[in-house]
Amino acid sequence: MSPAELKAFQGRGELRAQPPPTVSRRRTLRGTLFANELLTTFRRWRTLALLSVLAAVPILVGIAIKIETSDGGGVGQGRGGEGPAFISQVTNNGLFLVFTALAATLPFFLPMAIGVIAGDAIAGEANAGTLRYLLVAPAGRTRLLLTKYATVMTFCVVATLVVAISALAVGALLFPLGDLTTISGTRITFAEGLGRAFLIALVVAASLTGVAALGLFVSTLTGSGIAAMATTVGLLITVQILDQIPQLHALQPYFFSHYWLSFADLMREPVYWDDLQKNLGLQALYAAVFGSAAWARFTTKDITA
Amino acid sequence: MDQPPATEPHPEGAGDSVIHTRALTKRYRGGQLAVDGLDLTVPAGSVFGFLGPNGSGKTTTIRMLMGLIEPTSGTARVLGRPMPRATRAVLPHVGALIEGPALYGFLSGRDNLIRYDAADPTADPRTRRARVASALDRVGLSAAAGKKAKAYSLGMKQRLGLASALLQPRKLLVLDEPTNGLDPQGMREIRSLVRELASDGTTVFLSSHLLDEIEQVCTHAAVMAQGRLITQGPVTDLAAKGRLVVTTPDTGEAARVLKEQGAADVVITEDRVTTEPPEGELADINAALVEAGVRVRGFAVERASLEEAFVALTGEGFDVAG
Numbered sequence: 001m002s003p004a005e006l007k008a009f010q011g012r013g014e015l016r017a018q019p020p021p022t023v024s025r026r027r028t029l030r031g032t033l034f035a036n037e038l039l040t041t042f043r044r045w046r047t048l049a050l051l052s053v054l055a056a057v058p059i060l061v062g063i064a065i066k067i068e069t070s071d072g073g074g075v076g077q078g079r080g081g082e083g084p085a086f087i088s089q090v091t092n093n094g095l096f097l098v099f100t101a102l103a104a105t106l107p108f109f110l111p112m113a114i115g116v117i118a119g120d121a122i123a124g125e126a127n128a129g130t131l132r133y134l135l136v137a138p139a140g141r142t143r144l145l146l147t148k149y150a151t152v153m154t155f156c157v158v159a160t161l162v163v164a165i166s167a168l169a170v171g172a173l174l175f176p177l178g179d180l181t182t183i184s185g186t187r188i189t190f191a192e193g194l195g196r197a198f199l200i201a202l203v204v205a206a207s208l209t210g211v212a213a214l215g216l217f218v219s220t221l222t223g224s225g226i227a228a229m230a231t232t233v234g235l236l237i238t239v240q241i242l243d244q245i246p247q248l249h250a251l252q253p254y255f256f257s258h259y260w261l262s263f264a265d266l267m268r269e270p271v272y273w274d275d276l277q278k279n280l281g282l283q284a285l286y287a288a289v290f291g292s293a294a295w296a297r298f299t300t301k302d303i304t305a
Numbered sequence: 306m307d308q309p310p311a312t313e314p315h316p317e318g319a320g321d322s323v324i325h326t327r328a329l330t331k332r333y334r335g336g337q338l339a340v341d342g343l344d345l346t347v348p349a350g351s352v353f354g355f356l357g358p359n360g361s362g363k364t365t366t367i368r369m370l371m372g373l374i375e376p377t378s379g380t381a382r383v384l385g386r387p388m389p390r391a392t393r394a395v396l397p398h399v400g401a402l403i404e405g406p407a408l409y410g411f412l413s414g415r416d417n418l419i420r421y422d423a424a425d426p427t428a429d430p431r432t433r434r435a436r437v438a439s440a441l442d443r444v445g446l447s448a449a450a451g452k453k454a455k456a457y458s459l460g461m462k463q464r465l466g467l468a469s470a471l472l473q474p475r476k477l478l479v480l481d482e483p484t485n486g487l488d489p490q491g492m493r494e495i496r497s498l499v500r501e502l503a504s505d506g507t508t509v510f511l512s513s514h515l516l517d518e519i520e521q522v523c524t525h526a527a528v529m530a531q532g533r534l535i536t537q538g539p540v541t542d543l544a545a546k547g548r549l550v551v552t553t554p555d556t557g558e559a560a561r562v563l564k565e566q567g568a569a570d571v572v573i574t575e576d577r578v579t580t581e582p583p584e585g586e587l588a589d590i591n592a593a594l595v596e597a598g599v600r601v602r603g604f605a606v607e608r609a610s611l612e613e614a615f616v617a618l619t620g621e622g623f624d625v626a627g
Contacts, residue, residue, distance in 0.1 A: 031430025036423035044411060129407030133469060136371045136403070137424035138396035144424075302374035 033139060037151045041117065047155070050113040051162050057109055058101035058167035065090050065097075066174045086264075093180045094171025095190065098197045099267065101167035102160070102204050106260050107240060110159055110204070111211045115232035117155050118215025121148040122298065124225030126305040141299045145216070149291065152212045153205075160205040164197060186269040196266055203263045207279060210256035210286030211236060217294040223305045253278070256286050321349040322382075323477050323508045324370060329379035331365050339365040341532040342379070347510055347525070352503045354519030354540065355512040357529035363512045364404055366529070367481055371401055384476060397427040400475040402483055406466025410455030414446055414465050417454055421469045428473060440468040445494065459486035467495070478502060481512045496522050549582040551594065552603030559599045566590050582606055 029035040041047055069091050086099040122145070125131035134144060171177070180193045188196070215232040222228050239255050242248055252258050259282060262275035324347035331340040340362040347353045357363050368374045370381055372389030381388045386395050408417050418437040422428045428436075441450050444464040449457070457465065463486050470478055480499070484492040499522050503509050513519055519526055520540065527537035536543060549568065553559050559578045560571050568580040568590075583590065591604050 031423065031433060033423050033426075036420050040409065040412070040420060128409070129404070130409060132368075132371075132373055132403055133401075133407055133421055134424045135373060135392075136396055136399070136401045137421055138372075138392050138426075139424035140393060140426065143426070300375070302368075304368070304374065 033143065034147050034150055037147050038154060041151055041155065042158075046120075047117065050116060051159065054105060054109055054113060054159055054162050055166040057105050058097060058163060058170050061087075061101055061104060062090075062097055062167070062170035062174050086267075089181075090171065091175060093193075094173075094175035094177050095168070095180055095193050095197060097171035097175065098164050098167040099200065099264070101163050102200060102263070103261060105163050106204055106207065106263075107257070108236075110156075110163070111208060111236050111257070112233050113159050114152065114156055114208050114211050115215050115236055116229045118152045118212045119219050119228035119230075119232040120225040121152060121216055122219040123222050123228035124219075126223040126303070127225045129305060131305060132303055135303060142295065145220075145295055145298050148219075149212065149216055149294075152216060153209065156208040156212060157202075157205045160201045160208075164201040168197070182269045183264065183267050184269040188269070200263050200266050203266065203276065203280075206283060207260050207263070208283075210283040210290075213287040213290035213294070214256070217290040217297070220294045220298040220301065254282070256282060258282070322346045323349045323351075324353075324381070324383055324510065326366075326370075326381045327379055329366070329369060329381050330377050331362075331369060331374065332377045338532055340369070340376075343529075343534050345527060345534060345537065347508065349508055350503070350506060351525045352499060352509045352511060352523045354523035354526035355510060355529070356514070356516065356519055356526055357512075358514060361529045362532040363529055364481060367401075367403055367479060367510075367512060371399070371403065371479065372396065373403075393426075397425055397473065398476040399479060400470030400472070400477075401479040401481075402463075402466045402470050403479070403481050405482065405485060406462045406469075408454040408457070408462060408465060410453065412454060413451050414454055414457065414461075414468075415441065415450040417465060418469055418472060422472050425473070436472050437468075440471045443471055443498070444468045460488060460491050463487055464491070467498075475507055477508045477510065479510045479512075482514070483511065484513070484515070484518060492518070548579045548607055549587070549590075550603065550605050550607050551578045551580075551599075551601060552576055553578065553594075553599050553601050555599045558597060559594060559601075562594050562597045562599060563590070566593055576602075 065087065086096045086103065089096040090100055122131065125134065135141065139147075177190060179187055179189055181187055211232070214235065215228070218231045218235075219225075219228045222231075236257075239257055243252055243255050243257055259275050259279035262279045265272040265274075265276055324345060326343050326345045329340060329343040329345070330338075332338050343362075343366060345366070355363055355366075365374070369376050370383055370388060372392035372395075375389060383391075383395050384398055388395065408414075409420065412420065415437055418440060419433060422433050422437060423430070438447070438450075441447050444467050446461065446464050446468060449461060454462065454465065463483070467480070467483060470480070478499075483499075484495050487495060496518070499509050499511065503524075511519065511523060523540050525538065526540050526543055528535040528543075549563075551559050551563070554576055556573045556576065556578050560573055563571055563578060563580050563583075566589075567583040567585070569583070571578060571580045587604075587606070591601065594601050594604075
């Protein structure tokens, strides 16, 4: 505990007339603001709806592949390079549906869901008026912002895992499972493939930290949850479009979505780390820049809602 | 956090005041002056009525006291500590209801309180359920605790808001329009709750635009209009002195006797003679009237209401500031 914190505590004890409560660093999550925030977020109907949509994507993709290949043909034959990565391999091995589903949801569905949750984080509370009661509780502005960011990050992981697990279940149901071939052509066991899939899901979740920070920053700017969600999702779409315009080549490496699909490199043997590192570095940069901006804004803002 | 030494709770000689502001001013970004040089002192243990028409700056003042908005200039001290700098140390001792309740509609009443309690880092999670249950009980919401808050009526929401202010023993309760949306029975309950809390030693800072509400429960009051403090002090000093009213058909004779008894400012209206109450025993005056053959049908001191006092102070009605 820092001397400043100690001092704050003495002050509190003096005000309270009773001995100050024993401060122990909490060892469990139970009863903390973070635990409560998680519960509150995941009890919202909206959160559950977003997760259901995400779970539905692999089901649709799986069924579509099954139908298209039911005549014995392959997927996307003669149209090489089209469709999400790994899609042509799904019929041989259901595990590839995990990679396909993540590649299909990462450009839009996943970041949109994050944008909704992050955009609503502060602005939604302001809109409902509950923000003022959290702050006079007193939640503390920095503490509340960190709690919100941690919750959004947890949602990133949960959302990604929902896609991955749904895809794994559908893949196992509709297609055979077994050893698989990496992009480099080497064969790895199914267990190792599962490990890679889990790693990929984590990298995908980490790829969303930039959007999460951006959404949280936008959320501190406005008192309307809907406006913050719309702005965040709008920014996401704009960046995705700009990333496709060749004339902006010089700028594109700084777009948060530019290296997203680098997670496929985890399926190489050996793993090709360059773009993965660039991706994670870029996400850290976005988190630092927009996280600081959100903090600067939120800790000095007049709460009039 | 840089806080002043904890050993000096009242460095500015604020004495026993729970809230003390000096030249507190808030100008919003649009240039609108919401609060203008406010010097407010709320004595410890008082039930303090904070009066003013809608738009007079009451809520802006409360938000500054609670550290929600930063003053443009001036200082505010709550429980002897500067706000908004010492929010972490001060606010756990303050229960607040600001501009009506705000709830999570998809959570039950109980879960709403659990959430607000979890937001307070000094609240003990082990006693949380018990404290929430007793707060619900105190505002009469135990039966509806499991219902989703969106199904609550306005009065129930108001009660739940009050319950959130009562989750812990507080030194100061800030209640902004606490009886809004309540029926007369609910208003009475809130008033008796406020009295009960005050008798436990809690200072209650009660903002309202309902003058008779303030008059019924408050020991002290302050009046704001258009961002400025017009007056503050004990309620008995603020209300204009009462007048002695004698109802009689013999008004002329009554007026003569009253003047004889030393009454000033005697006014005759139809069958009533009103006057400033003279010094001395009122019963003697009544006896003198009867002795002089005045047929006394009514004899009473009518206290002027705070509303009359307010009109006298501001020279205007109790309307929304333009």
